[in-house]
Amino acid sequence: MPPCVASRLSLAVVAKAAVILLAFLSPCDAEIRYTEIRSDDRPIIPIDDFGFTHRGQLELNVSKIVLDPNPDPPLNNIGFFLCTRDSWFSVLKELQDGDISCVLQSNYIKHVFVFDRLGPNGDQFSTVFTQNDANQYTLVFANCLSERIRVSMDADSAMYNLDGKGGSRDYLSAGRTVLPRIYFILSLIYFSLAVFWIHMLYKKRLTVFKIHFFMLAVVILKGLNLLCEAEDKSYIKRTGNAHGWDVLFYIFSFLKGIILFTLIVLIGTGWSFLKPYLQDKEKKVLMIVIPLQVIANIAQVVIDETSPYGQEWAMWKQVFLLVDVVCCCAVLFPIVWSIKNLKEAARSDGKAAVNLMKLTLFRQYYIVVICYIYFTRVVVYALETITSYRYAWTSVVAAELVTLAFYLFTGYKFRPEVHNPYFVVDDEEEEAAAEALRLEDEFELLLEQKLHCGSKE
Structure with a gap:
C-alpha cells in the first residue's frame, strides 16, 4: 500500500x-x-x-x-x-x-x-x-x-x-448476568411500598390529596417497569432475545418517566398542598417537560434497539442526553418559584411561622432533587466508565438505590398527615378565609339588590 x-x-x-x-x-x-x-x-x-x-x-x-x-x-x-x-x-x-x-x-x-x-x-x-x-x-x-x-x-x-x-x-455480558435477580428484588420492594402507601391512604383518607394518588401511580409504574426489565434480562440471558418483554418495559418506562417528572413539577408548584391550581408559567413547564420526555423515551428505544455501528447511533445518544438534562433543569424552576413566593409571604403577611416551615421543606426537597439528578445522571455515568466490566451491575444498583431513597424521602415528606407542615393552616388563616367568603357573599347579594332596583326604575 x-x-x-x-x-x-x-x-x-x-x-x-x-x-x-x-x-x-x-x-x-x-x-x-x-x-x-x-x-x-x-x-x-x-x-x-x-x-x-x-x-x-x-x-x-x-x-x-x-x-x-x-x-x-x-x-x-x-x-x-x-x-x-x-x-x-x-x-x-x-x-x-x-x-x-x-x-x-x-x-x-x-x-x-x-x-x-x-x-x-x-x-x-x-x-x-x-x-x-x-x-x-x-x-x-x-x-x-x-x-x-x-x-x-x-x-x-x-x-x-x-x-x-x-x-x-x-447471553448477558459478564458483570450484568445478575441483573435479572436484582431487578426482580427491587420490583418486589416497590410493590410492597405500593401496598403500604394504599394502606396509609385508606387510614389517613381524611387528609388525602390528589397528589398522593400521583405518588401511588409512580410507585406502581416503577415496580412494573422493574418487573418487565427483570423478565427482559432473564429471557436475554437464556435465549439471546427479549421475546417481547422489551416492549412492555419501554411502555412502563415511558409512563413512569412522564408521571415522575409531572409529580416533581406539581410538588414544586405546591399544587394540591398550597393551592388547588397551576399558574400559566407552571403549566408551560409541564407542556415542555412532557413532550421532552416523549422524545427522550424515543431516543432511548433507538439507542437500546440498535448497535453502536449505526451512523446515527451517536446522534441519538446525544439527543437523549440533551433532552434528559433539559427535563432535569426544567423541573427545578417550579421549586425555585415556590421558595421565592414563600420567602415573600413570610415577610409580608404576618404568618411567618407557617410559611417558614413550608419554606424549609421546599428547600430540603430542592436539595434532594438536585442530589438525585446529579447522582443518577453524572455519578452513575462515572461509575459505568471507571468500573471494571465484571462489576457493571454496581452502577445499576447504585442508581436504583438512590432512586428508591428519593421515592422514600418524597413519600415521607408529603405523606397524608394532619400536622404535615405543607398543609398546616392556623386559626387566623381559617378565620380570614371564612371572613373573606362571608364578605364575598354579602357583596354579591348587595349587587343583585341594586341591579334589581335599577331595573324597576
Whole structure:
C-alpha cells in the first residue's frame, strides 16, 4: 500500500476512533444481534461489545456480501476482529507512528474472520470464535482497502459465555448476568411500598390529596417497569432475545418517566398542598417537560434497539442526553418559584411561622432533587466508565438505590398527615378565609339588590 494512502487511511481510522470509544463506554446486553450494512465505506464499523469470561464464544454468520465497486481488491485488508479498549489505544498509536497501515495488521487485536478466507465468488461465511481471555471486547468490522470500496452485507452475531455447571449459554455480558435477580428484588420492594402507601391512604383518607394518588401511580409504574426489565434480562440471558418483554418495559418506562417528572413539577408548584391550581408559567413547564420526555423515551428505544455501528447511533445518544438534562433543569424552576413566593409571604403577611416551615421543606426537597439528578445522571455515568466490566451491575444498583431513597424521602415528606407542615393552616388563616367568603357573599347579594332596583326604575 502506498505511504500516502496508508496515511490517509490512518487519519480516517483515528477520526472514527470516537465511535469505537462510545461503543466501549455504552453498556450493552449483547443479545443476538442482526446487523444490516448497506453501501458503507467507513474504515471502522463497531458492531457490538461484550464482557467475556474464560469460556466465551462468538458466533458470526455473514451473508449477501457485496463490494462496490469490485476491482478484485486485496481481501486480506478487510474483515472482522475483536479488540479491548486498552488494545485499541495501542492500535491507534501504531497507525499514527506508521508501524502498520491497517488495523488488521496489528498484534493487539484478535482476528475473527478475514475476507481472504472467502472462497471464489464467496458472498457468505460462518465462523465460531472461542474466547478464553476474560475481558470486555468489541466486535469490529475493518475496511482498509485503499480505494473507497462500499460494503454491503447482513451480519448475525451472537456472543455468550458458557456456564460452568452445565455448559448452558449466558447471553448477558459478564458483570450484568445478575441483573435479572436484582431487578426482580427491587420490583418486589416497590410493590410492597405500593401496598403500604394504599394502606396509609385508606387510614389517613381524611387528609388525602390528589397528589398522593400521583405518588401511588409512580410507585406502581416503577415496580412494573422493574418487573418487565427483570423478565427482559432473564429471557436475554437464556435465549439471546427479549421475546417481547422489551416492549412492555419501554411502555412502563415511558409512563413512569412522564408521571415522575409531572409529580416533581406539581410538588414544586405546591399544587394540591398550597393551592388547588397551576399558574400559566407552571403549566408551560409541564407542556415542555412532557413532550421532552416523549422524545427522550424515543431516543432511548433507538439507542437500546440498535448497535453502536449505526451512523446515527451517536446522534441519538446525544439527543437523549440533551433532552434528559433539559427535563432535569426544567423541573427545578417550579421549586425555585415556590421558595421565592414563600420567602415573600413570610415577610409580608404576618404568618411567618407557617410559611417558614413550608419554606424549609421546599428547600430540603430542592436539595434532594438536585442530589438525585446529579447522582443518577453524572455519578452513575462515572461509575459505568471507571468500573471494571465484571462489576457493571454496581452502577445499576447504585442508581436504583438512590432512586428508591428519593421515592422514600418524597413519600415521607408529603405523606397524608394532619400536622404535615405543607398543609398546616392556623386559626387566623381559617378565620380570614371564612371572613373573606362571608364578605364575598354579602357583596354579591348587595349587587343583585341594586341591579334589581335599577331595573324597576
